[in-house]
Amino acid sequence: xxxxxxxxxxxxxxxxxxxxxxxxSLSIHDGEMVALLGPSGSxxxxxxxxxxxxxxxxxxxxxxxxxxxxxxDPNKRGAVLMFQKSYLFPFLNVEENIGFxxxxxxxxxxxxxxxxKRMLNLIGLPGIEKRKPGQLSxxxxxxxxxxxxxxTNPKLLLLDExxxxxxxxxxxxxxxxxxxxxxxxGVTTIFVTHDLGEAMAMxxxxxxxxxxxxxxxxxxxxxxxxxxxxxxxKFMGVSTFxxxxxxxxxxxxxxxxxxxxxxRPEHIRVQKDGCENSMQGVVSDCVFRGEYVEYQVAVNGTxxxxxxxxxxxxxxxxxQVYVNFPKEHLFEVEN
Amino acid sequence: xxxxxxxxxxLILIAPLLLFAAYAFSTRWFFPQPFPVEWTTSTFQHAINDxxxxxxxxxxxxxxxxxxxxxxxxxxxxxxxxxxxxxxxRQLAWLLLFLPTxxxxxxxxxxxxxxxxxxxxxxxxxxxxxxxxIPTLPYTIFTLSSAFARFDENYEFQALAxxxxxxxxxxxxxxxxxxxxxxxxxxxxxxxxxxxxxxxLLIGGGQVITLPILLFSAASGxxxxxxxxxxxxxxxxxVLVIAFTAxxxxxxxxxxxxxx
Numbered sequence: 001x002x003x004x005x006x007x008x009x010x011x012x013x014x015x016x017x018x019x020x021x022x023x024x025s026l027s028i029h030d031g032e033m034v035a036l037l038g039p040s041g042s043x044x045x046x047x048x049x050x051x052x053x054x055x056x057x058x059x060x061x062x063x064x065x066x067x068x069x070x071x072x073d074p075n076k077r078g079a080v081l082m083f084q085k086s087y088l089f090p091f092l093n094v095e096e097n098i099g100f101x102x103x104x105x106x107x108x109x110x111x112x113x114x115x116x117k118r119m120l121n122l123i124g125l126p127g128i129e130k131r132k133p134g135q136l137s138x139x140x141x142x143x144x145x146x147x148x149x150x151x152t153n154p155k156l157l158l159l160d161e162x163x164x165x166x167x168x169x170x171x172x173x174x175x176x177x178x179x180x181x182x183x184x185x186g187v188t189t190i191f192v193t194h195d196l197g198e199a200m201a202m203x204x205x206x207x208x209x210x211x212x213x214x215x216x217x218x219x220x221x222x223x224x225x226x227x228x229x230x231x232x233x234k235f236m237g238v239s240t241f242x243x244x245x246x247x248x249x250x251x252x253x254x255x256x257x258x259x260x261x262x263x264r265p266e267h268i269r270v271q272k273d274g275c276e277n278s279m280q281g282v283v284s285d286c287v288f289r290g291e292y293v294e295y296q297v298a299v300n301g302t303x304x305x306x307x308x309x310x311x312x313x314x315x316x317x318x319x320q321v322y323v324n325f326p327k328e329h330l331f332e333v334e335n
Numbered sequence: 336x337x338x339x340x341x342x343x344x345x346l347i348l349i350a351p352l353l354l355f356a357a358y359a360f361s362t363r364w365f366f367p368q369p370f371p372v373e374w375t376t377s378t379f380q381h382a383i384n385d386x387x388x389x390x391x392x393x394x395x396x397x398x399x400x401x402x403x404x405x406x407x408x409x410x411x412x413x414x415x416x417x418x419x420x421x422x423x424x425r426q427l428a429w430l431l432l433f434l435p436t437x438x439x440x441x442x443x444x445x446x447x448x449x450x451x452x453x454x455x456x457x458x459x460x461x462x463x464x465x466x467x468x469i470p471t472l473p474y475t476i477f478t479l480s481s482a483f484a485r486f487d488e489n490y491e492f493q494a495l496a497x498x499x500x501x502x503x504x505x506x507x508x509x510x511x512x513x514x515x516x517x518x519x520x521x522x523x524x525x526x527x528x529x530x531x532x533x534x535x536l537l538i539g540g541g542q543v544i545t546l547p548i549l550l551f552s553a554a555s556g557x558x559x560x561x562x563x564x565x566x567x568x569x570x571x572x573x574v575l576v577i578a579f580t581a582x583x584x585x586x587x588x589x590x591x592x593x594x595x
Contacts, residue, residue, distance in 0.1 A: 052496050053495075054492055054495070073500075074495050074496070075495050075496070075497075075498050075499055076498070077496075077498055080496045080497060081492065081493060081496045083488070083489055083493075087487070087489050087493045089508065089511070089512075091492065091511050091512070092513075099500050100494070100499075100507075101497030101499075104494070104499040104500070104507070105498050148497065151496070152498060158496075180433060204448065216521055218370045218451075278437075
């Protein structure tokens with residue numbers, strides 16, 4: 001329904017010197033769900049505030065379908081928000097909460113009732129119209145908040161860590177629910193989170209944010225397997241980086257010794273015997289995690305983290321081992 | 336044990352009222368008698384039928400309502416800023432707002448009287464109401480700012496994103512979230528204004544007669560039955576208002592608590 005263009009947006013808050021967003025650009029296709037992943041202070045929430053109009057940018061532009069929205073009042077932009085807390089109005093029941101957006105826009109009460117009913121079916125909670133927000137569980141509250149946001153037929157749905165206050169099981173459930181509802185309605189969505197797994201499970205593309213800048217933007221699979229930069233790799237859980245000259249045998253990509261190579265922890269092998277591309281080290285930790293074993297091996301004064309799926313050998317603390325970096329799993333990253 | 340305390344509390348609260356009632360509805364109650372021997376409603380009827388009593392009550396209620404509304408309108412923006420924002424000079428703002436409660440009202444009243452005489456507000460209901468705002472405002476601002484301090488602006492952002500305009504947000508979200516505190520603040524303003532003697536006397540200058548003024552002149556007259564009757568009339572509106580709002584407040588309190 002809507003294509004979003006964010007063009008070199010900058011924002012610095014009055015009482016600070018460091019910008020929250022620096023020359024930030026991002027294009028989102030119609031009906032796409034983009035996850036913004038970053039630590040706190042990376043500018044994720046500020047971006048949402050700028051899009052909804054709660055804050056104004058210092059420079060840059062935000063466009064919906066090619067035309068700027070910066071001069072449109074926040075309540076007419078059609079960008080709805082869903083937060084970590086449901087923020088359902090405690091003095092209204094579920095029906096009135098979901099209908100709020102339609103009521104303030106002047107829709108008749110019969111149409112509102114029908115729309116609310118449709119939304120309650122969509123979120124899988126039919127028949128709870130008359131309940132008060134205080135009588136809902138955390139997950140139900142978030143579903144109702146989603147319904148309240150989507151009933152207005154918004155151009156853009158903004159999700160600001162909507163699941164981070166929920167239990168794991170409820171969370172998995174809602175991840176699927178949000179994803180399927182979003183796909184069904186085809187609403188363009190920005191999803192802010194600091195949970196890598198959640199971002200990968202829910203988004204079409206992921207933008208990794210650091211200090212107000214995008215360090216990587218790609219679909220989850222590509223970012224997971226081959227992050228292009230050091231910062232992006234760290235985001236994606238890669239902790240082992242090697243200088244080219246440390247490697248004895250290189251793959252085709254690993255031609256120069258000045259470059260940095262990365263490898264995912266689950267591709268590193270820990271074994272008794274040395275072979276090509278291996279280094280000798282001492283096991284400092286070895287933890288059985290059920291589906292996999294996690295190792296920490298001290299190599300040349302640095303710690304290498306490795307993961308091997310079961311069946312995997314257990315090593316006692318202090319054991320002399322070799323860590324092996326299979327060449328097909330090494331990839332080059334830019335510093 | 337809990338019930339004994341509760342009963343004791345009620346007794347302490349009601350005892351003075353019962354004493355007033357005993358004085359108001361009796362004649363010739365002398366020392367050794369534990370209870371009045373002759374009951375009568377004639378003093379009460381006399382007071383009720385006195386046009387001065389009724390007009391003073393009507394004027395007092397009108398002024399108190401006016402003061403409540405005005406101080407709410409003045410207090411809301413101030414309370415919002417003081418409750419939600421941190422800024423340089425916040426402490427100073429608080430001090431200035433509470434100054435009227437520290438400075439003797441006589442000092443304010445005398446100065447204000449001269450000013451109001453000059454601009455023609457002395458001796459008018461408007462003038463008295465404006466003067467009453469001075470002692471009520473600190474209490475209304477204090478009550479509302481602590482409500483705003485607990486208020487989460489994200490409720491307003493939600494309403495904004497859903498398409499509500501600023502007026503709709505204010506009326507349908509902010510005011511409703513703050514209802515319990517608004518009731519309390521209104522109550523404070525109403526009661527302070529209703530029982531205001533000195534400022535009414537100074538600014539009203541004998542033109543604006545409220546019940547406290549009548550009560551004071553009756554008190555110097557020395558007829559215990561009249562004093563008791565007027566006192567009963569004096570406490571009636573506040574007691575009624577509190578009794579009415581207590582239920583509402585409880586309900587609202589429960590609603591807000593459910594949310595958290």
